[in-house]
Amino acid sequence: MRRIRYFIFLKDVLILACTAFGGPQVHLIMMIELLVVKRRYLSEEELLELQALCQILPGPTSTQTITALGFKIGGPTLAYLTVLVWSLPAMILMTCAAIAIYLLEKRNISLDFARFVGPMAVAFLIHGGVKIARKVVRDFQGWSLLIISALVTYLYPSPYMTPVVIVLGGIIASLNFQQQPKMKKSKLEIEWANFFLWLGVFIAAAVLGAVTQSLPVRLFENFYRNGSLVFGGGQVLIPMLFNEFVEFKHYLTQEEFLTGMALTQVVPGPVFSISTYVGAMSMQSHGIIGQITGGLVATVGVFLPGTFLIFFVYRFWDQLKKYRGIRASLQGVHATSVGLTLAAAATIFVPMAVSWTPLVTVIATILLLNFTKLPSYLIILGGLLLGILI
Numbered sequence: 198m199r200r201i202r203y204f205i206f207l208k209d210v211l212i213l214a215c216t217a218f219g220g221p222q223v224h225l226i227m228m229i230e231l232l233v234v235k236r237r238y239l240s241e242e243e244l245l246e247l248q249a250l251c252q253i254l255p256g257p258t259s260t261q262t263i264t265a266l267g268f269k270i271g272g273p274t275l276a277y278l279t280v281l282v283w284s285l286p287a288m289i290l291m292t293c294a295a296i297a298i299y300l301l302e303k304r305n306i307s308l309d310f311a312r313f314v315g316p317m318a319v320a321f322l323i324h325g326g327v328k329i330a331r332k333v334v335r336d337f338q339g340w341s342l343l344i345i346s347a348l349v350t351y352l353y354p355s356p357y358m359t360p361v362v363i364v365l366g367g368i369i370a371s372l373n374f375q376q377q378p379k380m381k382k383s384k385l386e387i388e389w390a391n392f393f394l395w396l397g398v399f400i401a402a403a404v405l406g407a408v409t410q411s412l413p414v415r416l417f418e419n420f421y422r423n424g425s426l427v428f429g430g431g432q433v434l435i436p437m438l439f440n441e442f443v444e445f446k447h448y449l450t451q452e453e454f455l456t457g458m459a460l461t462q463v464v465p466g467p468v469f470s471i472s473t474y475v476g477a478m479s480m481q482s483h484g485i486i487g488q489i490t491g492g493l494v495a496t497v498g499v500f501l502p503g504t505f506l507i508f509f510v511y512r513f514w515d516q517l518k519k520y521r522g523i524r525a526s527l528q529g530v531h532a533t534s535v536g537l538t539l540a541a542a543a544t545i546f547v548p549m550a551v552s553w554t555p556l557v558t559v560i561a562t563i564l565l566l567n568f569t570k571l572p573s574y575l576i577i578l579g580g581l582l583l584g585i586l587i
Contacts, residue, residue, distance in 0.1 A: 203271050209236060210263060210282045214466045217259075224259040224467075225329060238266060245333065249527035250514060252534045253363060255425050256503020257434075257469040260284065264504060265511045273508065280504055284496065287466030288473045292492035294460050295477030296485055298453060313580035314459030315545075316555040320562030321573060322542035326535050333531040338373070342366045342529055346536030351543050354436065359427070363533050370529025377521040385516050388509070395505035399425055402498075412483075413494050416476050420498030423472075431461070431468025434499075436544045438475050448479040451548075458545070463577040472499040 209231055217224045225248055233241050244262070251261035260283060267279030334340055346362045399421060406418035419441065427434045435458055442448045449457075457474040464470055476495020480487040510517075517523055549555040558580070565576055 199271075203275055205236075206238070206267065206270055206275070207278060207282050210267070210279055211286075213263070214283045214286045217465050225262075228259075228263070232266065238270060245531075246518060246524075246527060247514075249530045249534075250510065250518075251507065252530050253367065254503065254506050254510060255360070255427055256506060257424070257431060257467050257500065258534075259431075260467050260469065260500060261503050261507040265507050265514075268508065268511055276508065277504075280500060284467060284470070284500055287461075287464050287470035288492065288496045290464045291457070291460065291470045291473040292477050292489060294457065294464070295474045295481070295492060296488050298456060299478070299481045299485075299488060302453075310581060310584035311456040311459060312554075313558050313584050314463075314577055315455040315549055316558035317562045317577055317580045318459045318461070319542050319546045319549075319555075320559045320566065322538055322545075323559070324563055324566045326538035326542070330532075330535045333528075334535065335528075338370065339528055339532040342369065342532040343536040343539075346533040347540045347543075350537055350540040354440075354544060359537060362537065363530055366529035366533030367526035368529070370532075371522040371526035374521040374525040377524045379521065380519040382519050383516050385513055388512050391505045391509035395425070395502055395509070398501065398505075412480060413490055416479060416491055417494040417498040420472050420476065420495045421502055424469075424499040425502040431471065434469060435471060436541055438471065439545075442475050442479060446479075449475065453478055455549075459577065459580075463574050463581075465574070469499055470496075472496060 213224070213227060213231060217227050225244075228244060229241055232238050233244055239247075244266075247265055248258065248262050251258045251265070254261060260280065263283055264276050264279050268276035330343060334343055346366060350358055350362055402414070402418040402421050406415040423434065423437055423441070427437055439454055443451055443454045454475070457471055457478065460474065461468050461471045472495045473492045476498075477488040477492035479495075480491030483490070546555065546559065562576060562580075565571055566573070
C-alpha cells in the first residue's frame with residue numbers, strides 16, 4: 198500500500214510538471230487543487246506554511262515545496278525522485294528550445310517572431326502575484342509590506358536586497374505574535390549534515406572553477422551560487438541571470454534571453470528551468486553536445502542547493518513552527534514575496550517599453566487571464582503565432 202501511495206504521489210507530481218504553467222504563484226493554486234483538495238496529502242494551511250518556509254530559504258520555491266512534501270510522505274528517497282520527476286520535463290523542453298534557437302540563428306533567421314511573448318511573460322508575473330496576494334494578504338500590515346517591498350527591490354535592484362527584504366518583512370510581522378494561539382513547544386533537534394553538504398559543494402565548486410577555468414565547471418558554480426543566493430522563486434532569479442549572463446558576461450544577447458524567459462511560460466514546471474536554457478545557450482559555441490552539457494550542469498547546479506537546504510530545515514520545521522513568532526512571521530514573508538514578484542515584473546518590463554506594443558500586449562494578456570479560461574500555454578503560443586504572421 199505504501200509503494201502504491203508513493204507511485205500515485207509521483208504520478209501527481211508528473212501531472213503538475215506537465216500542466217503547471219506560469220510560475221510559483223500559479224503552481225501554488227494548482228497544488229492546492231490537486232494535492233490538498235483532491236488528494237488530501239496535507240491541509241491548505243500546511244501547504245501555505247510550507248510554501249512560506251521555502252520563500253525564506255534560497256532556491257526554487259515551487260520545487261522546494263513539492264520536494265518537502267515528498268520528504269513528508271516518503272522520506273529522502275521519495276523526495277529525490279520528486280525533484281527528478283518535477284524538473285525533468287521542463288529541463289528537456291528548455292534544452293530543446295535552446296538548441297532550436299541556436300539552429301535558427303545559425304541560419305540567420307530572426308527571433309523577432311517572439312517579440313510578443315516577452316511582454317506576455319511579464320503579464321503572467323503580474324497576474325500570478327495579484328492572484329496569490331488576494332489569497333494570503335489579509336490586513337493593512339500585509340498590503341503595506343507588499344507595496345514597500347516592491348518599491349524597495351525595484352529601486353535598489355540587488356541579489357542581496359531580496360533576502361534582506363524577506364527577512365525584514367518576517368521580523369516586522371513577527372511582532373504581532375500575540376495574535377497567534379499558543380502551542381506546546383519541544384526542544385529543537387537539528388541535524389547539520391545537509392547544511393555542511395550544501396556548504397562543502399559551494400566551496401568546492403568555487404575552487405574547482407577558479408583552478409580549472411573549465412566552462413562547464415564554471416557554469417555549475419555560477420548556477421549553484423545563484424541557486425544558493427536567490428530568495429523568492431524564479432521571478433527573482435530571472436533578473437539576476439539577466440544581469441550576470443547578458444549584461445556582464447555577454448554569454449547571451451538580450452533578444453535570446455527574453456525569448457527564453459517567455460518560453461518558460463510555454464514550458465510547464467519550475468520557472469527555474471530558464472537556468473537550463475541559459476546554461477545551454479552559454480555553450481552554443483560548443484555545438485549541440487556542448488549545449489546539452491551546459492543545460493545539464495546548469496540544471497543540476499541551480500536545483501541542488503535548494504534541495505540540500507530544504508532537507509536540512511524541514512527535519513525540524515514542525516518543532517520550529519510551534520513558536521508564535523515564527524508563525525506570525527510567515528504572513529510578512531508571504532506579503533514581501535508577492536512584492537518581489539511585482540518588482541521583478543517591473544524590472545523586466547521597463548527595458549521593453551520602447552513603444553506602445555509591449556504595454557498593449559501586457560494589458561491584453563492580463564485581460565485574457567482574468568476573463569477567459571484559456572490555459573497559459575495557448576496564450577503564449579497565440580503570441581508566437583501572432584509574431585510570425587505580423
